[in-house]
Amino acid sequence: MAEADYDDWNAEDTVDHAALDTLEWRRSRFRVLVCIDGSDSAYDGLRFAAQVGKHEECDIVLLNVRPFDQGLRTGGLQVRLARENMLNWGLEVPGVEQLKKGFDLLLEHGHSAQEWDSRHAHSKKWGDPVGDSKIEFRSDANKRIVLKLKVAPDVASGILDQYELGPYNLVIMGRPSRWQGEFRSFFDAGVVQKVAMLSVCSTLVTRDYAPGRGFLVCTDGSAQSRNAAKRAAVLASFCNETVTLLSVAPIPEKVEKAERLVARTKLIIEGSGVPVAETRVRVGEPIETIIEEGKDFSMIVVSDSGKKRLTRFLAASVAFGVMGRAENSVLNVR
Amino acid sequence: MANLSLVADSLQAHPPSGAWFVRLRRKGYQRVLVIQTQINLYYFWEKRWFFIAMGIGAVMLSLPLPDGLSRDGMIVLTMSAVATILFITEPVPLPTVALLIVVGEILLLGIDSTIVAKSLMTDSVLFIMGSLMLAVAIVKQKLDKRIAWLIVRLTGTKTSHVCFGIAVVSGLLASFVGEHTVAAMMLPVGITLIRLTSDEPARVRNLAAVILLSICYGCSIAGIGTPSGGARNAIMIGYWKDFFYDAGDPATYRYLIDYLKWMIYAYPIFLIQLPFVTMLLLMTFKPEYSDLTRAVARLRIQVREEGPMKPSDWLTVFFFLMILITWIFFSSEIGMGTVAVLGASAFLIAALVRWEDMNAGVNWGVVLLYAAAISLGLEMKETGAAAWIAESLLDLLTPIGATSGFGLWVSVSGLTTLVTNTMSNGAAVAMLGPIVLKLAVAAEESPLIIGFITSVSSAFAYLTVVGTPACTIVYSSGYLKTVDFLKAGFRMVLVSAVLMLLAAWLYWPWLAR
Numbered sequence: 023m024a025e026a027d028y029d030d031w032n033a034e035d036t037v038d039h040a041a042l043d044t045l046e047w048r049r050s051r052f053r054v055l056v057c058i059d060g061s062d063s064a065y066d067g068l069r070f071a072a073q074v075g076k077h078e079e080c081d082i083v084l085l086n087v088r089p090f091d092q093g094l095r096t097g098g099l100q101v102r103l104a105r106e107n108m109l110n111w112g113l114e115v116p117g118v119e120q121l122k123k124g125f126d127l128l129l130e131h132g133h134s135a136q137e138w139d140s141r142h143a144h145s146k147k148w149g150d151p152v153g154d155s156k157i158e159f160r161s162d163a164n165k166r167i168v169l170k171l172k173v174a175p176d177v178a179s180g181i182l183d184q185y186e187l188g189p190y191n192l193v194i195m196g197r198p199s200r201w202q203g204e205f206r207s208f209f210d211a212g213v214v215q216k217v218a219m220l221s222v223c224s225t226l227v228t229r230d231y232a233p234g235r236g237f238l239v240c241t242d243g244s245a246q247s248r249n250a251a252k253r254a255a256v257l258a259s260f261c262n263e264t265v266t267l268l269s270v271a272p273i274p275e276k277v278e279k280a281e282r283l284v285a286r287t288k289l290i291i292e293g294s295g296v297p298v299a300e301t302r303v304r305v306g307e308p309i310e311t312i313i314e315e316g317k318d319f320s321m322i323v324v325s326d327s328g329k330k331r332l333t334r335f336l337a338a339s340v341a342f343g344v345m346g347r348a349e350n351s352v353l354n355v356r
Numbered sequence: 357m358a359n360l361s362l363v364a365d366s367l368q369a370h371p372p373s374g375a376w377f378v379r380l381r382r383k384g385y386q387r388v389l390v391i392q393t394q395i396n397l398y399y400f401w402e403k404r405w406f407f408i409a410m411g412i413g414a415v416m417l418s419l420p421l422p423d424g425l426s427r428d429g430m431i432v433l434t435m436s437a438v439a440t441i442l443f444i445t446e447p448v449p450l451p452t453v454a455l456l457i458v459v460g461e462i463l464l465l466g467i468d469s470t471i472v473a474k475s476l477m478t479d480s481v482l483f484i485m486g487s488l489m490l491a492v493a494i495v496k497q498k499l500d501k502r503i504a505w506l507i508v509r510l511t512g513t514k515t516s517h518v519c520f521g522i523a524v525v526s527g528l529l530a531s532f533v534g535e536h537t538v539a540a541m542m543l544p545v546g547i548t549l550i551r552l553t554s555d556e557p558a559r560v561r562n563l564a565a566v567i568l569l570s571i572c573y574g575c576s577i578a579g580i581g582t583p584s585g586g587a588r589n590a591i592m593i594g595y596w597k598d599f600f601y602d603a604g605d606p607a608t609y610r611y612l613i614d615y616l617k618w619m620i621y622a623y624p625i626f627l628i629q630l631p632f633v634t635m636l637l638l639m640t641f642k643p644e645y646s647d648l649t650r651a652v653a654r655l656r657i658q659v660r661e662e663g664p665m666k667p668s669d670w671l672t673v674f675f676f677l678m679i680l681i682t683w684i685f686f687s688s689e690i691g692m693g694t695v696a697v698l699g700a701s702a703f704l705i706a707a708l709v710r711w712e713d714m715n716a717g718v719n720w721g722v723v724l725l726y727a728a729a730i731s732l733g734l735e736m737k738e739t740g741a742a743a744w745i746a747e748s749l750l751d752l753l754t755p756i757g758a759t760s761g762f763g764l765w766v767s768v769s770g771l772t773t774l775v776t777n778t779m780s781n782g783a784a785v786a787m788l789g790p791i792v793l794k795l796a797v798a799a800e801e802s803p804l805i806i807g808f809i810t811s812v813s814s815a816f817a818y819l820t821v822v823g824t825p826a827c828t829i830v831y832s833s834g835y836l837k838t839v840d841f842l843k844a845g846f847r848m849v850l851v852s853a854v855l856m857l858l859a860a861w862l863y864w865p866w867l868a869r
Contacts, residue, residue, distance in 0.1 A: 060557070060834070062558075088834075098484070098488045098491075098536070098587070098718060098719045098720075098721075098722030098723065098825075099488060099491050099492065099495075099534075099536040099537065099540060099717065099718065099719070099825065099829075100716065100717050100718070100719055101828070101829060101832050102716070102717075103492060103495050103496075103540050103717045104495075104539070104540035104543050104829045104832060105832070107495065107498075107500065107540055107541065107543065107544050108543060108544045108547065108833070110498065110544070111500075111544035111547075111548055113544055113547050113548065113551070115834075116832075116833060116834020116835070117834060119557070120834075199838075199839075
């Protein structure tokens with residue numbers, strides 16, 4: 023396994039058994055992708071990842087994506103010229119610093135990765151002189167922490183490509199700078215929104231993450247949402263957070279049904295060995311109610327029930343509404 | 357194809373049974389599945405703007421001709437509209453747009469391919485190409501440490517003084533060698549100063565913004581100073597000549613703007629803007645440190661390690677001055693493009709720069725892009741499309757009373773600022789140039805003044821990262837956020853616009869008499 027499972031740069035285009043083994047092995051792990059852009063909220067996300075990542079079966083990958091340099095925008099002078107000039111002065115590529123800071127933060131949280139075995143890998147991508155590079159730290163128990171610097175045509179596709187390289191269970195991103203409505207996002211979506219829309223796995227958007235205030239898990243009673251609630255509850259117990267269940271009835275007549283759903287979900291969660299601290303049923307507009315209720319929690323957990331773009335377009339998705347408009351962290355379970 | 361053979365294999369392994377129509381249906385279904393897997397829907401999603409632009413083009417071409425516009429005029433108009441959408445949204449690499457313009461001129465307009473090919477290379481394009489090669493040659497000389505030394509020697513250690521020094525030196529240099537060159541040279545100086553002040557980026561956020569934006573805006577405002585400051589100036593000079601110059605009519609000779617004449621018009625505006633840059637930046641971002649003694653002292657040590665000026669450094673300075681003198685005094689006879697190309701060859705002959713470096717440092721796509729954009733601009737004039745848009749615009753402006761004088765200037769400047777913030781400023785001038793010049797004719801305004809307003813306003817792309825070359829380069833350092841550009845940029849736009857309008861009102865008419 024030693025050499026075979028080592029990351030092949032293009033695991034997806036060289037179909038050999040080593041690569042397949044790697045993928046197979048990665049599927050057995052809980053892999054967290056933390057996107058670092060240097061903002062505080064991204065480091066908040068990293069703190070959460072550090073908490074979850076204490077468990078042996080969890081790998082943490084820190085990713086910084088740099089859009090590749092376009093000479094056309096600089097009036098015909100290649101940006102690499104400026105970049106080479108900076109390297110001459112002993113200044114590093116932006117992103118390296120940010121990843122280093124992230125790594126220090128992980129060390130602070132008790133990941134003793136500096137003592138682990140480490141490997142470097144580098145590849146030229148998109149004709150960019152700097153290209154992709156990464157450092158992988160491996161513990162004796164085969165737990166990994168990876169720092170990766172990547173170039174891509176744009177940040178969102180870089181993050182999504184990274185998913186393709188190895189399945190991840192959770193993508194963590196910092197506070198979005200903009201979040202468009204469903205119609206506008208068709209033409210012009212921000213990075214976080216684009217990844218949240220297109221990602222196959224769960225996504226977490228962190229905004230001022232404050233641990234210890236519990237998870238508010240929202241459920242609409244669908245099979246998907248029950249499953250999501252269960253997984254979120256397990257995650258909550260991973261980081262010693264309490265679980266509060268919430269169901270919102272759009273009209274007063276449906277309160278009874280919502281109560282039934284919450285009770286059922288509670289049974290499912292408790293069946294997996296996680297206690298539920300409280301259950302709540304509210305009446306009102308779902309998005310606003312969830313945001314209002316969730317204010318004082320560490321994290322709001324929603325699940326978009328696998329709606330396709332068109333359905334979302336016709337009937338706005340509650341999950342996306344909450345993700346975009348909430349003031350605190352939102353986890354979208356898929 | 358791998359999928360197809362897979363299906364075939366599976367069919368052999370399990371021979372289909374049942375009636376012929378069941379088999380046929382099953383086969384058809386499998387075919388559909390295979391085709392589904394082979395269509396990459398994400399491709400269409402990524403390139404959606406390309407298809408939207410093409411759709412708009414098709415609709416425009418099938419619309420009935422508006423009054424006063426010829427068939428060819430409509431085609432050129434459509435091509436410009438499609439090109440503009442593609443410039444802004446960039447679904448395909450931008451040089452592709454240039455290639456499409458060339459193909460469109462031949463196939464849609466039916467112009468002979470030799471004529472189109474000839475229209476691609478003009479003195480302006482040669483000038484843009486030569487300037488870019490010169491830019492690489494100059495950046496490669498590593499004179500940045502000397503310049504840093506000069507700045508800190510002149511300014512002392514107070515933050516405000518250092519920032520002003522950076523803006524002045526960046527600006528003065530950029531006005532001659534182009535903003536991208538200076539931005540690339542000064543960026544490490546700025547970042548070194550920031551890093552030497554504090555290792556913690558969060559603690560020097562505002563200082564970083566002030567220093568880096570001083571470089572960026574210092575370069576941007578300087579780009580208008582001389583024709584070599586930016587591609588857009590050369591493009592406008594080319595348009596004036598093509599639109600108004602007539603060898604047989606001495607009255608049109610004033611539309612031949614050479615290097616020196618341009619400087620007389622535009623250089624004062626740049627100089628007046630300089631103090632405002634530092635003032636506005638210090639007002640917008642209050643830097644955390646008002647004194648940079650420590651950083652400056654450490655920078656001095658770094659710079660001193662370089663030792664005294666080497667002969668090659670002196671040679672660079674000599675070449676630079678020679679090129680400048682030739683531009684100022686001889687470009688009206690031999691052409692500005694010739695001088696630029698001559699300068700680039702001098703650097704190559706003296707082995708100050710390797711061709712490989714030059715080749716890798718210049719994005720040749722830009723040359724292609726400007727060539728095609730200018731060629732399309734000239735077609736807009738030839739087919740009457742430019743005049744038609746100009747007249748329609750004038751009709752639109754009539755109700756708000758902006759058909760002449762100050763109102764028209766404000767409208768032209770506003771339009772240019774709007775366009776230039778969404779695409780590269782050279783492309784903005786290339787697209788807008790023919791329209792505004794025809795607008796000037798229709799409104800009986802001086803085409804010189806309107807032309808200057810357009811090319812000067814095209815430098816007002818302070819708001820976005822993509823607007824000006826200097827902004828893009830400085831942004832690539834990763835120290836700035838896009839909102840920083842917005843925060844300081846809108847004030848800069850206001851100040852610059854007011855100063856330019858003052859010049860258009862008081863100074864230029866006096867020159868253009």
